[in-house]
Amino acid sequence: MTRARTRAWIVGIIAILVSIVVFLVPFAFVLLQAAKTPSEASTLAFSWPTTFQFLQNFWDTLNSNDGVLWRAIINSAVLTIFSVAIMVLLSAMAGYVLARKRSKWGPVVNFFVLAGLIVPPAVVPTIWVLQGLKLFGTMPGMILIEATFGLSFCILLFRAFVGNIPRELDEAAVLDGAGPIRLFWRVVLPLLRPVVVTVIVVQSVFVFNDFAGPLYFLPGDQNVTVQLALYTFSGQNLSFYNLLFMAIFLITIPPLIAYIFFNRQIVAGMTSGAVKG
Amino acid sequence: MSTANPATAIQAADILSEAHPPEKKKRRSIKSFYPTWFFIPAVALYVIFFAIPTFSSFYFSLTRWTLFDSQFIGFDNFVQFFRDPQLYTSFIHTLIYAVLTSGAKVIIGFFLALLLTGPIIGRAYLRAVVFFPVLISTIGVGIMWKSLLDPFHGMVNAVLGFFGLPQPGWFTDPNLALYSIAGVDIWKGVGIATLIFMAGIVAIPNEYFEAARIDGASGWKILRQITIPLSKGATATVIILSLIGGLRSFDIIWATTGGGPGFTSDVIASVIYKQYQAGFYGLSTAGNVVLFLLVTVIMVPLSYFLNRKPVEL
Numbered sequence: 062m063t064r065a066r067t068r069a070w071i072v073g074i075i076a077i078l079v080s081i082v083v084f085l086v087p088f089a090f091v092l093l094q095a096a097k098t099p100s101e102a103s104t105l106a107f108s109w110p111t112t113f114q115f116l117q118n119f120w121d122t123l124n125s126n127d128g129v130l131w132r133a134i135i136n137s138a139v140l141t142i143f144s145v146a147i148m149v150l151l152s153a154m155a156g157y158v159l160a161r162k163r164s165k166w167g168p169v170v171n172f173f174v175l176a177g178l179i180v181p182p183a184v185v186p187t188i189w190v191l192q193g194l195k196l197f198g199t200m201p202g203m204i205l206i207e208a209t210f211g212l213s214f215c216i217l218l219f220r221a222f223v224g225n226i227p228r229e230l231d232e233a234a235v236l237d238g239a240g241p242i243r244l245f246w247r248v249v250l251p252l253l254r255p256v257v258v259t260v261i262v263v264q265s266v267f268v269f270n271d272f273a274g275p276l277y278f279l280p281g282d283q284n285v286t287v288q289l290a291l292y293t294f295s296g297q298n299l300s301f302y303n304l305l306f307m308a309i310f311l312i313t314i315p316p317l318i319a320y321i322f323f324n325r326q327i328v329a330g331m332t333s334g335a336v337k338g
Numbered sequence: 339m340s341t342a343n344p345a346t347a348i349q350a351a352d353i354l355s356e357a358h359p360p361e362k363k364k365r366r367s368i369k370s371f372y373p374t375w376f377f378i379p380a381v382a383l384y385v386i387f388f389a390i391p392t393f394s395s396f397y398f399s400l401t402r403w404t405l406f407d408s409q410f411i412g413f414d415n416f417v418q419f420f421r422d423p424q425l426y427t428s429f430i431h432t433l434i435y436a437v438l439t440s441g442a443k444v445i446i447g448f449f450l451a452l453l454l455t456g457p458i459i460g461r462a463y464l465r466a467v468v469f470f471p472v473l474i475s476t477i478g479v480g481i482m483w484k485s486l487l488d489p490f491h492g493m494v495n496a497v498l499g500f501f502g503l504p505q506p507g508w509f510t511d512p513n514l515a516l517y518s519i520a521g522v523d524i525w526k527g528v529g530i531a532t533l534i535f536m537a538g539i540v541a542i543p544n545e546y547f548e549a550a551r552i553d554g555a556s557g558w559k560i561l562r563q564i565t566i567p568l569s570k571g572a573t574a575t576v577i578i579l580s581l582i583g584g585l586r587s588f589d590i591i592w593a594t595t596g597g598g599p600g601f602t603s604d605v606i607a608s609v610i611y612k613q614y615q616a617g618f619y620g621l622s623t624a625g626n627v628v629l630f631l632l633v634t635v636i637m638v639p640l641s642y643f644l645n646r647k648p649v650e651l
Contacts, residue, residue: 065457073459083525084467090493091482105491147383155380161372177388179637181586183395183626184610185619189405190391209387212380231371241371270475272589273607277614288477292593295481302485309478316473324466327473331530332537 091313094306102303114303122307126294130308132283133290139200140275140286141268144207149260152212156219157249161228177213184277191278203279207271211264218330222256223249255326262323263330266316287312392630399624408620415624428597428604429628435520435605436584442524443580444573447531452565454532455539465536469529476526480593483522484509509595512602519603523590527583531576538572539565574644578637585633606632 086107094102096115101108123130159170187206188197196202226249234248250257272288279286285293291308320327399415401408419425454465471479486493487508495505508518542565550560588607591597597604597612604612606629613622 069457070459072453072456073461073464076453076458076464077460080464080467084471086493087482087486090486094485105485105488105493106496107493151380151383154376158372158374158376162374173384173389177384179582179633180392181607181626181629181633182388183391183623183630185403185405185614185623185626186391186395186398187387189394189398190386192405194386205383206387209383212384216380235371241373244371245376266473270473272475272477272592273611276611288475291475291477291481295477295593305481306485309475309481313474313478316475317470320466320470320473328469328533331472332534 091306091309094302095310097303099301099303102306103300105302118303118307119311122304122311125301125304126297129282129285129290130287130311133285133287136200136284137269137287140203140207141265143204144211144268145261145264147204147208148211148215148264149257151208152215152260153219153250153253153257154245155212156216157223157245157253159216160220160223161231174213174216177210178217182210188278198279198281198284200279200284203275203284206278207268207274210274211267215260215264218256218260219253222253226252258323259326259330262319262326266319266327269315395623395626395630398620399627401620403620403623404617405619411620415621416628418621419624419628424601424604425609425625427601428606428609428625429632431516431603432585432605432607432629432632435516435523435587436581438517438520439523439527439584439587440577440580442520443528443531444576446524446528447576448535448566448569448573450528450532451535451539452561455536465532468532471526472529474526476589477593479522479526480590483525484594487518510599512599515595515599515603519591519594522594523584523587526590527580531580534576534579535569535572538569542568574641577644578641581636581640582633585629585636 090107093107093110094105095118096113097110097118098112098114101110101112159167191197191202191206194202196205230248230252231244234244239247270288271286272292275284275286275289276292279289291312294308295305398408400410400412402411402414403409420429450468454461454468458464485491487495489495489505489507489510492508494508498505506514509515546564546568547560550564555563586607587605588611591603591605591608592611595603597608606625610622610625610629613619613625
């Protein structure tokens with residue numbers, strides 16, 4: 062027994078040391094860079110800042126380039142909230158009916174749901190469709206695009222979960238006089254709460270981190286999202302590495318918060334969605 | 339799953355109700371409480387913003403296209419794609435990149451999962467730190483590694499130089515850039531592979547391990563005969579997911595090298611963007627169709643093969 066315990070300690074300590082070098086040092090580098098003066102940060106050295114100006118860099122970054130980052134944060138928040146809300150509602154409705162109704166269309170629907178997970182979106186034709194609808198380069202268009210790209214993943218999760226809810230509940234609700242919409246809103250949706258939380262957290266992180274989507278479908282300075290702002294920033298401010306790394310730190314905060322509070326939901330979403338894919 | 343499953347009970351009830359006409363009537367009424375129109379909003383979004391663009395891409399890839407009008411030119415775009423070295427190398431790079439990142443994620447992810455499900459100290463911390471890069475912005479990760487791997491000032495080369503080792507130009511050496519990006523991709527993405535393998539390993543019933551240990555099987559033999567074959571489902575999932583991700587990958591390449599130096603780290607997804615930027619919409623869409631066909635040709639037989647092969651104990 063004691064031999065197994067010493068082994069657990071030795072292997073554990075080696076693993077922790079390796080993890081510090083491989084994972085923590087890069088993160089520490091970002092934080093240290095974010096606290097330095099511009100000239101010190103430009104050397105890219107892994108060193109302790111001589112003058113520690115973390116807070117000042119924080120405000121400077123947010124207010125640089127006429128506060129483009131503020132606008133980006135607001136845009137990203139709007140995009141994330143609305144697209145995730147739409148995708149959760151629509152895929153909960155679709156997943157619910159898919160799980161309850163067994164029809165001959167089942168395999169066809171399955172095929173299209175899986176295609177939605179695998180097939181890379183055709184970008185220029187999507188722009189063409191958006192332009193036809195006068196939605197290209199607008200926030201509503203981008204919201205609908207993000208909602209569409211997340212549908213397949215969410216429908217799979219909802220369908221799997223609804224399958225575990227006993228049908229007797231539906232029947233009881235119907236016997237008590239509930240209509241179809243009441244049945245869904247009042248009986249089924251509350252029972253889906255765990256998946257709803259999982260889907261919201263996982264998809265929020267996805268949409269928030271999406272770069273290619275807004276790059277193609279949401280051009281224009283007014284519409285900039287945080288990922289695009291960071292990318293543009295990295296091209297412009299080569300003399301202000303401290304602010305660049307502060308920007309990296311800033312846009313890491315939302316996923317970090319999500320991870321701290323919803324660790325379990327994220328893990329559940331990533332693995333269960335993955336197993337189906 | 340078990341016999342107490344409510345779904346099977348319902349099925350049994352359904353079968354019974356077929357025999358009793360009055361019951362059947364009640365069942366039909368419950369069915370109408372699952373309105374078909376619940377599909378319509380999701381289907382509408384899917385058709386308008388995903389299906390129509392995907393299907394029309396096959397036509398537009400055969401045209402010279404300005405978004406406002408298109409002129410049919412047959413397979414010229416595809417001919418150009420596979421004749422122009424700047425373009426067809428992206429096809430090869432995509433394959434190399436996808437196979438390399440996927441393979442590494444399978445191997446590293448499996449051994450990390452083995453480590454993190456085993457009896458070691460600091461497990462919760464290790465799990466958290468391995469998984470965290472999955473959640474953070476790819477652009478942020480790209481910029482961070484671009485600084486760490488800077489050929490002149492970067493920390494990695496400073497350490498290598500300290501030990502007297504060669505200091506390669508990770509993102510600036512044409513022969514190395516693609517592999518450096520693959521390395522960063524593995525660093526960022528191995529956490530999800532680890533997570534899936536961990537779920538797979540934990541699901542293996544403990545009796546197998548105990549029985550093997552009682553029979554005196556070595557750790558290596560347990561790994562070869564029990565853990566690896568019984569993690570087949572997880573392995574299939576990791577291969578499929580990471581291959582799809584690798585074939586489609588764009589963000590990490592755009593954030594580190596932008597396809598350079600020259601075109602040495604261009605993949606199909608970055609060519610699609612470059613041709614779009616240059617205004618060659620038909621050619622860009624042809625790239626999209628090539629990527630679509632590549633993903634389909636690889637994924638369909640692979641997922642069929644991986645899902646069909648039975649587990650042999």
